[in-house]
Amino acid sequence: MGVRPGAKEEQASPACMQHPHNFNNCFCWWTMSEKIRVCVIGAGPAGCCALRHLTAESDKFEAVSYERNIVPGGVWAYTDRTGKDETGLPVHSAMYDKLKINVPKELQEFPGFPYPKEWKTSYISRQQCLQYINNFIDHFNIRKNIKLHIVVRDVSPIEIPGSKKVKWNVVISDTRKMDDVTTEIFDFVFVCIGHDSNEYIPNIPGMEDFKGKIMHSRNYRHAELFEGLDVALLGIHYTGEDVSMQIARFARKVYACHDRDNFPPSFPSHIEQHKPFKRMTKNGIVLPDGKEVKVDVVMFCTGYRYSYPFLKNDIIQVNDERITPIYKHMIHIKYPSLIFFNIPRQWSYFPHFNEFAKLAVRIADGRVKLPTEKEMIKDSEDDYQKRLEQGLKPRYAHYMGDIDRQWGYNKDLAKMGGFEPLPPVLEKLWDDVMDERYMNITHNTEFNYEITGKDSYKILNPEGSKTRLSKASG
Numbered sequence: 001m002g003v004r005p006g007a008k009e010e011q012a013s014p015a016c017m018q019h020p021h022n023f024n025n026c027f028c029w030w031t032m033s034e035k036i037r038v039c040v041i042g043a044g045p046a047g048c049c050a051l052r053h054l055t056a057e058s059d060k061f062e063a064v065s066y067e068r069n070i071v072p073g074g075v076w077a078y079t080d081r082t083g084k085d086e087t088g089l090p091v092h093s094a095m096y097d098k099l100k101i102n103v104p105k106e107l108q109e110f111p112g113f114p115y116p117k118e119w120k121t122s123y124i125s126r127q128q129c130l131q132y133i134n135n136f137i138d139h140f141n142i143r144k145n146i147k148l149h150i151v152v153r154d155v156s157p158i159e160i161p162g163s164k165k166v167k168w169n170v171v172i173s174d175t176r177k178m179d180d181v182t183t184e185i186f187d188f189v190f191v192c193i194g195h196d197s198n199e200y201i202p203n204i205p206g207m208e209d210f211k212g213k214i215m216h217s218r219n220y221r222h223a224e225l226f227e228g229l230d231v232a233l234l235g236i237h238y239t240g241e242d243v244s245m246q247i248a249r250f251a252r253k254v255y256a257c258h259d260r261d262n263f264p265p266s267f268p269s270h271i272e273q274h275k276p277f278k279r280m281t282k283n284g285i286v287l288p289d290g291k292e293v294k295v296d297v298v299m300f301c302t303g304y305r306y307s308y309p310f311l312k313n314d315i316i317q318v319n320d321e322r323i324t325p326i327y328k329h330m331i332h333i334k335y336p337s338l339i340f341f342n343i344p345r346q347w348s349y350f351p352h353f354n355e356f357a358k359l360a361v362r363i364a365d366g367r368v369k370l371p372t373e374k375e376m377i378k379d380s381e382d383d384y385q386k387r388l389e390q391g392l393k394p395r396y397a398h399y400m401g402d403i404d405r406q407w408g409y410n411k412d413l414a415k416m417g418g419f420e421p422l423p424p425v426l427e428k429l430w431d432d433v434m435d436e437r438y439m440n441i442t443h444n445t446e447f448n449y450e451i452t453g454k455d456s457y458k459i460l461n462p463e464g465s466k467t468r469l470s471k472a473s474g
Helices: 014-018 045-055 126-139 238-247 349-364 373-389 405-417 424-439
Strands: 036-041 061-066 150-159 166-174 177-186 188-191 213-216 230-234 253-257 272-274 284-286 292-294 297-300 317-319 322-324 338-340 448-453 456-460 467-469
Touching (some): 036 045, 045 061, 045 126, 061 150, 150 177, 166 188, 188 349, 230 238, 230 284, 230 292, 238 253, 405 424, 424 448, 424 456
Parallel strands (some): 036 061, 036 188, 188 338, 213 297, 230 253, 230 297, 253 272
Antiparallel strands (some): 166 177, 456 467
8 A cells, every 4th residue: 555656755654554544643745735636536528527627727736537447438438348347347338339429419518629520410429429528638638637447446534633624545446456555645536437337227026037138228239139039128218218219120029118207209109118017927027907028138227326335324325316415416515525526417418517627626726615514404405305395206316307407506506616607508409409309209319400609509400401590599
């Protein structure tokens, strides 16, 4: 175990190494540090956006990103592998081969860094999205700040006597040499990992007797593998909609089982829709009306559980997918130097990562003063109770995908950080895209969009030969 080498007067005392969570009687390198050291966990879109803003103020910050994968890109770094990777760790990516982004690229763009002009299609492929992230990395010269093959094993606060602030003890290993452990000390930790790695599979009575294949959509890669099979999917949302339509081109029969009231009426009629099945048998599933249906494959499109294995339960708790104690779905209430970038679900990710990064940097350098702990707890609880009153289930505590929730949230963050919120055109475009998906789910990805101003955009027809002004233009 070691500490960061190379700087003046950085050698930790024996007392400090014996008691790494207490500063008493220690003279350690971090007491002499002039820059704010920030650990960024993950080098996907969120982590790269954090690095962009941290390195832009390199006179204040010293930042490093730890990425366990062999390349940056996060979930967009596709692999054909499922289950375990070559190091024995769970495969990070949930991408499938023929995936396109489920919102147009105009809603998945880092502010100030446009996509290549020659990319006319709005619904780009996973390969293009990964290329865009790598272009971003190289443009802002942050590749040197990314340490690959590094898994974060533990993140623990170190109390400073006489101060409410803490330092962070970060334990890391190289995935190729897991027995080698290194410890680093940081002022701030930005948790930028995604939430698509810990799949949720409900316990369905009879599933242990099922003789067919049980899988989670996270392990779906190629639709051709389902040729001639009968497939039941449980829990249909964005991924389930897309996967079921892909599989239906090859499978003999596809059953989409869900309890959504707002399911797209344009969904293909040859895919049978049913309420969720409650029981499985040796040969298939039992529908709510009691009818048994023979299937070869049951695929759970039931989402994911939040997971932060490097944080102990006394730091953070996850109960029915509500994370506490967290302020504004982002900032740890007891330890505000622990900031999360990827808690909200179902929103326009890339632009909001940029907003998170701007706010996080302002918190780290002291430009933003947070409310008291009591006030942050009240704000968090008020937000949660309001969601319950609006009819959301507890597991939607961090859901942003309805009633313009994400845009009001963005305005709150911008006000707190003292910067302009995202342009209103994004909200208008989001609304139009969601409407189009609902009414035209089999062809909505053929539309191309062009943003023409802070409050306006155009929708191009699938052939691109005609243009009509959208409702945003008015």
